[in-house]
Amino acid sequence: MIQYIIRRLILVVVLMWVVSMVTFAIFFLIPSATGTSPAVLFAGKAPTPDTIAAVEVKFGLKDSIPVQYGHFVEGIFVGRHFDNGADKSYCPPPCLGFSFVNNQPVWEEIVSDLPVTLSLAAGASIMWLVTGTAVGVLSALKRRTIFDRAAMGLALAGVSLPIYFTGLVLLDLISYKWGILPNVHYVGITDNPLSWARNLLLPWIALTFLYAALYARLTRAGMLETMGEDYIRTARAKGLTERRVITRHALRAALTPIVTIFGLDLGQLLGGAILTEYTFGLIGVGHLSIDAISRQDLPVIMGVTLFAAFFIVFANLVVDVLYAFVDPRVRYS
Amino acid sequence: MTDIHERPALSPTAFLDVRDLRIHFATDDGLVRAVDGLSFSVERGKSLAIVGESGSGKSVTSLGILGLYNKRNARVSGEIYLDGQELVNASPDAVRALRGKKMSMIFQDPLSSLHPYYTIGWQIEEAYRVHNNVSRQEARTRAIELLKRVGIPQPDKRVDDYPHQFSGGMRQRAMIAMSLSCNPELLIADEPTTALDVTVQAQILDLMKDLQEEYNSAIILITHDLGVVAEVADDVVVMYAGRAMEYGTAGDIFYSPEHPYTWGLLASVTRLDRERSERLQPIPGNPPSLINVPPGCPFHRRCRYEALNGGVQRVERPDLEESSPGHYVACHLPVEERRRIFRDEVATLL
Numbered sequence: 029m030i031q032y033i034i035r036r037l038i039l040v041v042v043l044m045w046v047v048s049m050v051t052f053a054i055f056f057l058i059p060s061a062t063g064t065s066p067a068v069l070f071a072g073k074a075p076t077p078d079t080i081a082a083v084e085v086k087f088g089l090k091d092s093i094p095v096q097y098g099h100f101v102e103g104i105f106v107g108r109h110f111d112n113g114a115d116k117s118y119c120p121p122p123c124l125g126f127s128f129v130n131n132q133p134v135w136e137e138i139v140s141d142l143p144v145t146l147s148l149a150a151g152a153s154i155m156w157l158v159t160g161t162a163v164g165v166l167s168a169l170k171r172r173t174i175f176d177r178a179a180m181g182l183a184l185a186g187v188s189l190p191i192y193f194t195g196l197v198l199l200d201l202i203s204y205k206w207g208i209l210p211n212v213h214y215v216g217i218t219d220n221p222l223s224w225a226r227n228l229l230l231p232w233i234a235l236t237f238l239y240a241a242l243y244a245r246l247t248r249a250g251m252l253e254t255m256g257e258d259y260i261r262t263a264r265a266k267g268l269t270e271r272r273v274i275t276r277h278a279l280r281a282a283l284t285p286i287v288t289i290f291g292l293d294l295g296q297l298l299g300g301a302i303l304t305e306y307t308f309g310l311i312g313v314g315h316l317s318i319d320a321i322s323r324q325d326l327p328v329i330m331g332v333t334l335f336a337a338f339f340i341v342f343a344n345l346v347v348d349v350l351y352a353f354v355d356p357r358v359r360y361s
Numbered sequence: 362m363t364d365i366h367e368r369p370a371l372s373p374t375a376f377l378d379v380r381d382l383r384i385h386f387a388t389d390d391g392l393v394r395a396v397d398g399l400s401f402s403v404e405r406g407k408s409l410a411i412v413g414e415s416g417s418g419k420s421v422t423s424l425g426i427l428g429l430y431n432k433r434n435a436r437v438s439g440e441i442y443l444d445g446q447e448l449v450n451a452s453p454d455a456v457r458a459l460r461g462k463k464m465s466m467i468f469q470d471p472l473s474s475l476h477p478y479y480t481i482g483w484q485i486e487e488a489y490r491v492h493n494n495v496s497r498q499e500a501r502t503r504a505i506e507l508l509k510r511v512g513i514p515q516p517d518k519r520v521d522d523y524p525h526q527f528s529g530g531m532r533q534r535a536m537i538a539m540s541l542s543c544n545p546e547l548l549i550a551d552e553p554t555t556a557l558d559v560t561v562q563a564q565i566l567d568l569m570k571d572l573q574e575e576y577n578s579a580i581i582l583i584t585h586d587l588g589v590v591a592e593v594a595d596d597v598v599v600m601y602a603g604r605a606m607e608y609g610t611a612g613d614i615f616y617s618p619e620h621p622y623t624w625g626l627l628a629s630v631t632r633l634d635r636e637r638s639e640r641l642q643p644i645p646g647n648p649p650s651l652i653n654v655p656p657g658c659p660f661h662r663r664c665r666y667e668a669l670n671g672g673v674q675r676v677e678r679p680d681l682e683e684s685s686p687g688h689y690v691a692c693h694l695p696v697e698e699r700r701r702i703f704r705d706e707v708a709t710l711l
Contacts, residue, residue: 266459
């Protein structure tokens with residue numbers, strides 16, 4: 029088991045290394061594609077050649093690309109000093125550079141937007157996991173009833189409708205027309221937990237509608253398959269109550285694949301829910317990344333890309349380890 | 362000659378008494394008559410084998426006794442008495458309370474019949490604890506004791522293994538241990554050795570025989586393997602298209618079988634002491650669909666001696682009639698004719 033985890037960890041390190049190289053390439057590929065240089069982008073509007081030269085010296089843009097990559101990685105682990113004689117700045121680890129737009133360390137930008145993304149992902153994931161699996165199980169047990177058909181029809185709508193549609197409909201009806209919930213405005217959980225939840229409820233519902241739909245269908249299919257397994261017949265032959273057969277035997281097997289997909293979905297969402305954040309005007313990591321792209325703010329683009337990739341890779345690791353706990357056949361092979 | 366279907370209700374009944382059992386399933390394609398008027402009985406300490414080809418209704422019969430059919434689409438009629446208690450019309454909860462306790466079952470494929478995510482011990486403990494109000498520790502002690510009884514080496518260690526860590530034979534032993542957890546009086550074994558190696562098959566059969574002597578339980582053995590039948594059965598029901606074609610003692614079935622279908626089954630047994638050319642005599646054709654069972658004798662389209670009946674076999678279903686005490690046959694051929702054919706034409710081939 030320990031060996032298994034160590035193998036996975038090594039894989040994570042290798043993956044992140046590859047991701048960091050690809051991300052680093054963005055820094056040079058985008059300016060060359062648009063015909064500018066990073067220094068020009070940083071120096072602001074209509075820079076003088078002196079300013080550009082000063083920027084190039086400060087950020088070491090004259091060094092060879094491998095050397096620059098080395099500095100980049102070094103910065104992530106130990107921080108970086110930028111210095112061209114006249115202008116000094118220190119970027120503490122994990123250093124992802126400074127934003128071209130406002131000269132703030134990228135890491136701080138991400139961290140300041142992270143609570144919104146975390147709140148969004150945490151609340152929504154719990155909601156969709158619970159509703160999705162519950163509806164899926166009920167649908168499977170009440171197969172071909174009106175409940176099943178209605179739930180699966182709704183699920184189809186959930187998967188197909190984009191978040192900027194459901195989100196806007198929710199906002200219009202619940203927030204503007206009926207005034208049940210406030211217009212979404214992020215409030216820190218430590219400031220006012222109730223207000224935090226009330227403000228995030230609409231985006232959570234919108235995300236739940238999207239994700240729970242898939243989970244409901246997967247759970248339903250899983251349950252139907254499991255209920256036909258021989259070991260379910262064995263469980264019944266033991267004289268167990270139908271309730272126990274379903275909860276301890278069928279669900280245990282049917283929900284196992286859900287672990288995988290849940291981990292991956294959550295990991296992806298932690299890297300920023302771009303459409304949701306935009307629809308509800310929440311300033312999270314997703315919002316930050318879109319802003320950065322539209323302004324060609326290269327260090328921020330690199331930062332959020334690396335950040336999002338980290339969550340996905342990390343989620344994969346967690347899923348693999350969790351799966352070994354959930355499925356003994358994985359553990360011993 | 363008396364018709365077994367019209368046998369008056371005996372009182373007291375046999376330990377297990379199945380009378381005119383019918384299990385039909387409503388499907389999109391039509392009504393499947395999986396079991397269509399089956400009667401037999403088993404006493405404590407005795408073994409009954411139900412033999413027949415795939416799709417003859419053997420497994421449905423066993424699941425029917427345990428009440429394990431899908432209540433939504435199954436229509437069950439007839440009577441099943443277990444130790445005097447009627448099961449067909451009993452409440453599902455009453456039947457559930459008997460399952461695993463008074464009657465239990467061993468399934469064909471022990472790997473797929475055991476839950477892959479729980480340890481062997483957990484699964485046996487669960488079977489024991491449903492019907493006995495004991496602590497986990499007591500149940501665990503019981504599980505280890507049972508594993509030891511069925512011949513699992515180092516049971517105190519293996520109790521924490523998962524099914525995939527067991528070999529096929531050990532899984533079936535574990536399955537047997539699980540079904541024995543509450544000392545059932547009726548044990549139904551549905552093809553218990555089919556998924557196992559030949560050497561392991563004999564061990565499992567021996568184990569079942571030993572356990573039967575120890576607990577004096579009744580056994581119903583569902584199989585298509587006449588070799589297995591010869592080894593363990595006291596009585597035999599030969600099933601075809603949901604009905605009994607022949608029912609008698611193992612001696613009747615093996616030494617004086619009277620139904621052409623039984624002859625066919627016996628002739629298709631692999632015998633290593635015969636010349637290759639005369640070894641296997643498969644029955645031509647396939648069993649009929651249980652949705653459209655042909656009128657008349659269900660076997661007549663495959664019967665070698667069909668012509669001897671003069672047409673009645675195509676319109677009239679033969680009743681199961683007693684040809685000698687305790688030996689029942691459902692065939693239109695006259696008794697003397699059947700016996701003559703067996704003696705002159707069939708016996709030499711077997």
